[in-house]
Amino acid sequence: MSTFDPDALxxxxxxxxxxxxxxxxxRLSITQSAVSQRLRALEAQVGTVLIVRSRPLKPTQAGQLMxxxxxxxxxxxxxxxxxxxxxxxxSTGGGREExxxxxxxxxxxxxxxxxxxLNPLAQGGLPIEIIADDQEFTHEWLREGQVLGCVTSLGQAxxxxxMEPLGTMDYVAVASAAYAAEHCPKGLNAHNFHRMPFVAFxxxxxxxxxxxxxxxxxxRVMLKQLFVPSSEGQIRAVRAGWGASVVPELGVRELIxxxxxxxxxxxxxxxxxxxxxxxxxxxxxxxxxxxxxxEAAGHSLQPVRA
Numbered sequence: 113m114s115t116f117d118p119d120a121l122x123x124x125x126x127x128x129x130x131x132x133x134x135x136x137x138x139r140l141s142i143t144q145s146a147v148s149q150r151l152r153a154l155e156a157q158v159g160t161v162l163i164v165r166s167r168p169l170k171p172t173q174a175g176q177l178m179x180x181x182x183x184x185x186x187x188x189x190x191x192x193x194x195x196x197x198x199x200x201x202x203s204t205g206g207g208r209e210e211x212x213x214x215x216x217x218x219x220x221x222x223x224x225x226x227x228x229x230l231n232p233l234a235q236g237g238l239p240i241e242i243i244a245d246d247q248e249f250t251h252e253w254l255r256e257g258q259v260l261g262c263v264t265s266l267g268q269a270x271x272x273x274x275m276e277p278l279g280t281m282d283y284v285a286v287a288s289a290a291y292a293a294e295h296c297p298k299g300l301n302a303h304n305f306h307r308m309p310f311v312a313f314x315x316x317x318x319x320x321x322x323x324x325x326x327x328x329x330x331x332r333v334m335l336k337q338l339f340v341p342s343s344e345g346q347i348r349a350v351r352a353g354w355g356a357s358v359v360p361e362l363g364v365r366e367l368i369x370x371x372x373x374x375x376x377x378x379x380x381x382x383x384x385x386x387x388x389x390x391x392x393x394x395x396x397x398x399x400x401x402x403x404x405x406x407e408a409a410g411h412s413l414q415p416v417r418a
Contacts, residue, residue: 116154116157116178116181117150117153117154117157118185119150120150120151120153120154120157121154121178121181121182121185122140122182123136123140123147123150123151123154124150124151124154124162124163124175124178124179124182125179125182125183126139126140126147127147127151127163127169128163128169128171128175128179128258129214129258131168131169132168132169133147133148151163154178158174158178160172160174161174161175162174162175162178163175171256176256176257177257179256179257179258180257183214183257183258183259183260184260184391184393186212186213187213187260187391187393187395187397187398188395190213190238190239190397191395191396191397193237194238194396194397194400195396212239212240212241213238213239213240213241213260213397213401214240214241214242214243214253214258214259214260215240215241215242215243215259215260215261215262215263215401216242216243216244216245216250216251216253216254216258216259216261216262216263216264217242217243217244217250217262217263218244218245218246218247218250218263218264218265218386219244219245219246219313219342219343220247220281220343220359220360220363221247221263221281221386222242222244222343223343223344223360223363224281224343224360224362224363224412225362225408225409225411225412225413226263226405226408226409227242228408229404229405229407229408229409230242230401230404230405232404233400233401233404238397238400243258243259246313246314246316246317247263247264247265247384247386248264248265248266248316248318249264249316250262250263250264251264251266251270251389254270254273254389254390255270260390260391260398261388261389261390261391261398261401261402262388262389262390263278263386263387263388263405264386264387264389265384265385265386265387266387266389267385267387269389270389272391272392273389273390273391273392274389274390274391274392275387275388275389276387276388276402276406277385277386277387277416278386278387278388278405278406278409278413278416279385279386279409279410279412279413279414279415279416280383280384280385280386280413280414280415280416280417281360281362281383281384281386281413281414282360282361282362282381282382282383282384282414283319283323283358283359283360283361283381283382283383283384284358284359284361284364284368284375284377284378284380284381284382285300285323285324285327285356285357285358285375285376285377285380286350286356286357286358286359286364286367286368286373286374286375286376287308287350287355287356287357287373287374287376288350288351288352288353288372288373288374289371289372289373289374290353291350291353291355291356292374292376295307295308296308296356296376299376299377299378300324300327300356300376300377301328302328302329302330305324305328305333305335306334306335306336308336308355308356309335309336309337309338309354309355309356310335310336310337310338310355310356310357310358311337311338311339311340311346311349311350311354311355311356311357312337312338312339312340312346312357313339313340313341313342313343313346314339314341315339317339319358319382319384320335320337320357320358321333321335322382323358323377323380323382326380326382327377327380327382336355338354338355343359343360343363344363346359347359347363347364347367350373351367351372351373356376358382361381362412383414383417385416385417386409386413386416388402388405388406388409390402
């Protein structure tokens with residue numbers, strides 16, 4: 113098997129991650145011409161095109177495989193640096209900025225339980241990159257080789273990966289006390305939900321529809337929606353009286369207890385099971401990530417329901 117130039121592999125990864133040759137050059141502190149030369153040399157060695165020169169740039173199938181290989185090499189270097197720091201604690205070495213360890217985590221987990229779990233790793237020098245997406249789509253980042261692990265609602269292991277359940281995140285429907293008093297003083301029901309706007313994360317967010325459909329036994333739900341692409345932003349919008357929203361109970365527990373927000377359907381909650389998927393490799397860094405997320409989820413989430 114051919115040995116690939118690590119600099120060329122990082123160049124390919126930078127082009128894909130940054131979305132272009134110019135930004136890749138800036139990240140790697142080399143010229144744009146050097147970026148093009150490294151990519152051409154790698155493509156010549158592999159024997160096929162690795163990137164489709166379109167807008168936006170896209171990796172070919174071979175490019176996705178080479179990107180995954182580049183990230184595996186990053187992981188090996190991160191493992192080595194971790195072991196060397198244990199042998200020589202006074203060492204101030206660290207991974208280069210371009211050698212980030214990428215994971216995909218759903219935005220609601222980032223806003224509630226997952227970020228504190230990664231504090232010790234980040235503070236210890238691990239160059240973590242967190243990519244946020246909807247829990248139904250984070251696994252696509254792993255499938256394409258762009259991250260080494262993901263928190264997702266997919267309960268089936270991807271090829272070449274291992275999976276373990278993290279727990280169930282409960283969602284509740286809330287509105288500000290003032291909004292609820294004016295628009296639904298007796299709570300949310302099958303007759304009034306269609307009259308109020310629901311604040312969703314983005315157009316891929318189906319939680320609002322799923323909550324209402326399950327709560328009231330409806331096969332099809334039409335909602336008026338507003339979109340705020342931030343978990344914290346959704347809650348701020350609800351507090352400001354934009355409408356109702358289905359959000360993680362973890363994120364609004366104190367606001368409900370204080371009376372600022374009202375649980376519009378206290379008899380109903382929507383549980384979303386979350387799973388951790390990662391490459392099936394022996395790696396201290398992967399194990400540290402897995403352990404951190406598993407322990408944090410165990411403290412914050414409900415058990416995955418059968």
